[in-house]
Amino acid sequence: xxxxxxxxxxxxxxxxxxxxxxxxxxxxxxxxxxxxxxxxxxxxxxxxxxxxxxxxxxxxxxxxxxxxxxxxxxxxxxxxxxxxxxxxxxxxxxxxxxxxxxxxxxxxxxxxxxxxxxxxxxxxxxxxxxxxxxxxxxxxxxxxxxxxxxxxxxxxxxxxxxxxxxxxxxxxxxxxxxxxxxxxxxxxxxxxxxxxxxxxxxxxxxxxxxxxxxxxxxxx
Numbered sequence: 001x002x003x004x005x006x007x008x009x010x011x012x013x014x015x016x017x018x019x020x021x022x023x024x025x026x027x028x029x030x031x032x033x034x035x036x037x038x039x040x041x042x043x044x045x046x047x048x049x050x051x052x053x054x055x056x057x058x059x060x061x062x063x064x065x066x067x068x069x070x071x072x073x074x075x076x077x078x079x080x081x082x083x084x085x086x087x088x089x090x091x092x093x094x095x096x097x098x099x100x101x102x103x104x105x106x107x108x109x110x111x112x113x114x115x116x117x118x119x120x121x122x123x124x125x126x127x128x129x130x131x132x133x134x135x136x137x138x139x140x141x142x143x144x145x146x147x148x149x150x151x152x153x154x155x156x157x158x159x160x161x162x163x164x165x166x167x168x169x170x171x172x173x174x175x176x177x178x179x180x181x182x183x184x185x186x187x188x189x190x191x192x193x194x195x196x197x198x199x200x201x202x203x204x205x206x207x208x209x210x211x212x213x214x215x216x217x218x219x220x
Contacts, residue, residue, distance in 0.1 A: 001029040004093035005062075006084065006115050008074060008107040009039040010053035011158040015169055016128025017097045018060065019144035019151040019178075020191050025061035032091045033057050034084070036067030036074055036111060048160055056157035059150075074107045076114075084118035093122055100127035100194055102134045116196055123199030129192065131169050138192025141185035148178050148189045 003024045007013035013021070013033050021031050039049045057064040067074075067083050074080055088096075098115035099108040112127065119125045129136045144151065152171055156162060162171065175189075182189040 002093045003031045005097040006034045010049045020142045031062040034065045037071040040071040052158045074110045080114040095124040105132045125197045127194040140193040141190040143187045145188040
C-alpha cells in the first residue's frame with residue numbers, strides 16, 4: 001500500500017498521525033510525507049526546522065517532500081491543489097491523511113480543502129487532528145499502545161517547538177490525548193480520525209494480493 005500524509009508545517013503530520021505512519025511502515029507500506037511550508041512564521045530558522053523535519057521523517061521511515069509555500073499564506077484553490085496533484089501522481093497513494101477542515105489555523109483549513117480536491121481518485125481520505133483542530137469527532141481509530149513512546153520520540157525531533165514556552169504542543173498533553181482517544185476506542189492508547197471517504201476492499205482475492213489500488217485499476 002502507498003500512503004501519503006500532507007501537513008502544512010513541520011510537526012503537523014507527526015502530531016496528527018505519526019504513530020499511524022509508523023504502523024504503516026511496520027507492515028511494509030510505502031509512506032510519503034508532504035510538508036507544504038518550512039514553518040517560517042515561528043522564527044526558529046528555516047534550516048533548523050528543515051533539519052528537524054528531515055530527522056522526524058527518517059525516524060518514521062518515510063520519504064519527505066516539500067511544498068514550497070509560505071507559512072501562514074498557503075494559497076486557496078488551484079495552486080495548492082496542483083502542488084498536491086504532482087505528488088499524488090508520483091506517489092499514487094491508496095490512502096491520504098490530511099488536516100481536518102474545522103481548524104483555527106488558516107493554513108490547515110486551506111490544506112484540508114485542497115487535499116479533498118486533490119484526492120478525488122483516492123479511495124480513502126482520513127482527517128487527522130492537531131492542537132488547533134476544533135470540534136473533532138473521530139469515528140476511526142488506530143491502536144498505538146505499543147508505539148506511543150515512539151510517536152513521542154519522533155515529536156522530540158522538533159525540539160525547537162517542544163522547548164518554546166508558547167509552543168504548539170506539549171508532550172504530556174499529546175500522551176494524554178492518545179490515552180483519551182484510546183478510551184473512546186476501547187483500547188489503551190490510539191490516534192483518532194474522521195473520514196470523508198473510506199474504501200474497505202474485502203474481496204480482492206489472491207490474484208490481487210499485494211497490488212496497490214493504482215496497479216489494480218491498470219489491469220482492468
